[in-house]
Amino acid sequence: MSGCSVCAALERSATGGRDLDAGLDSLWGLDDPDLRLCPRCGDWFVWRRSVAPGAQALTRLARPMALVMEELLSGTARPREAVALVEPSLLAMVVDHLNDDALAPLLEPFVEWFPSASGALGVALQQRLEAAARSSRFNARLTELLGATPSSKRARRLLRVCLEPGTTAQRPKPLAADEVADFWALGVPLEAVWVPEDEWARAIAETRVQEVSSYSSMGTAETGWVRCTNAKTDRRECAVVPPGQTAEHTEWGEMFDDRDTTAVCWQPFWNGQVAAALRHVQGASKRSLLVECARWLKQLERGGGEGETQQTLVGWLDEVRLGPEALERALVVVTERSLTHLVRGVRARWLEGDCRAAVDAVLTSAERGRRDFWGHGDTAREALVRMELLRFIVRLVSRGELVA
Ligand SMILES: [Zn+2]
Numbered sequence: 281m282s283g284c285s286v287c288a289a290l291e292r293s294a295t296g297g298r299d300l301d302a303g304l305d306s307l308w309g310l311d312d313p314d315l316r317l318c319p320r321c322g323d324w325f326v327w328r329r330s331v332a333p334g335a336q337a338l339t340r341l342a343r344p345m346a347l348v349m350e351e352l353l354s355g356t357a358r359p360r361e362a363v364a365l366v367e368p369s370l371l372a373m374v375v376d377h378l379n380d381d382a383l384a385p386l387l388e389p390f391v392e393w394f395p396s397a398s399g400a401l402g403v404a405l406q407q408r409l410e411a412a413a414r415s416s417r418f419n420a421r422l423t424e425l426l427g428a429t430p431s432s433k434r435a436r437r438l439l440r441v442c443l444e445p446g447t448t449a450q451r452p453k454p455l456a457a458d459e460v461a462d463f464w465a466l467g468v469p470l471e472a473v474w475v476p477e478d479e480w481a482r483a484i485a486e487t488r489v490q491e492v493s494s495y496s497s498m499g500t501a502e503t504g505w506v507r508c509t510n511a512k513t514d515r516r517e518c519a520v521v522p523p524g525q526t527a528e529h530t531e532w533g534e535m536f537d538d539r540d541t542t543a544v545c546w547q548p549f550w551n552g553q554v555a556a557a558l559r560h561v562q563g564a565s566k567r568s569l570l571v572e573c574a575r576w577l578k579q580l581e582r583g584g585g586e587g588e589t590q591q592t593l594v595g596w597l598d599e600v601r602l603g604p605e606a607l608e609r610a611l612v613v614v615t616e617r618s619l620t621h622l623v624r625g626v627r628a629r630w631l632e633g634d635c636r637a638a639v640d641a642v643l644t645s646a647e648r649g650r651r652d653f654w655g656h657g658d659t660a661r662e663a664l665v666r667m668e669l670l671r672f673i674v675r676l677v678s679r680g681e682l683v684a
Pocket residue numbers: 281284285286287288318319320321322323
């Protein structure tokens with residue numbers, strides 16, 4: 281700093297007009313705040329709008345601080361030390377500008393740390409992590425980190441963002457051809473959004489596509505599945521059955537007088553998917569599936585309330601120190617309707633070894649949310665979780681991937 285021909289004249293801090301930063305480079309090209317770098321000696325300055333109109337303020341950063349900022353922004357920092365060294369207002373600025381590569385090594389310390397961060401830094405961290413939650417690159421990692429973090433209100437809110445339907449990572453992406461083949465081999469039908477393009481075309485040609493049909497006729501509703509032969513049909517309204525099967529088709533006189541397409545069409549279809557998959561789960565795979573269901577249920581319930589009974593039940597998904605009779609006695613006294621599915625999950629895992637009940641418990645948990653006109657909750661999230669479970673079962677059965 282001393283003796284630098286470019287920046288020596290600038291003291292530790294200075295206030296002045298527009299050319300206060302003459303000779304310095306702007307890091308982000310921003311007006312307020314920004315970082316300025318001396319191209320000659322490498323010193324860093326914080327550039328802010330001053331309180332006086334038209335005036336700017338420059339503050340030279342101490343070398344160690346500047347080094348840490350540089351490491352943070354380039355993704356090479358030792359995160360914990362860095363985060364402890366940089367003052368919060370500067371860190372907030374850095375957090376706002378972290379690109380994905382620089383964020384990657386910081387994700388873990390940020391998750392530990394954001395529940396207690398306040399002010400501008402708290403806001404910056406919250407926003408950056410929510411953006412990460414919605415990105416396909418960080419969604420899974422963030423979900424995992426939050427699952428292992430002591431629960432706080434902020435962490436739960438962020439976890440809910442991670443699990444929100446429509447986050448990039450979880451938006452339906454067609455399955456790979458070999459995975460579809462595994463579904464077909466087990467006789468498990470699919471919602472059409474998961475079927476890749478060429479298989480969709482084949483399925484249309486082979487009358488393996490069924491479409492939700494619902495309209496009103498003289499005051500009554502006519503709802504049911506009909507065979508679909510038009511490849512341009514909205515796939516969100518369609519399901520595909522495996523080769524060798526024929527799509528469901530409801531004759532005119534047999535349509536339901538009900539506009540609730542979820543209840544009339546989708547719910548039986550989803551039940552059929554799960555039943556078809558579960559038929560193949562035998563012997564050692566049962567235990568693997570029960571463990572997987574407990575894991576899902578635990579993860580989904582972390583975003584919920586924090587009642588004591590609920591916490592106890594969630595704990596029991598992992599480990600139970602009671603004998604079977606004592607456990608049943610403890611479960612039977614839980615009467616809250618909002619906990620029925622958790623009781624079911626615990627029973628399924630430890631008392632009954634019932635895969636169907638375990639899957640139902642997970643799906644009921646996933647579906648909880650604001651109810652629509654017909655009383656359905658978050659069926660979008662439920663659909664995503666169901667697909668993850670189905671994929672797990674199909675892998676388990678076709679490739680023998682057992683969980684220890
Ligand atoms: Zn300089």
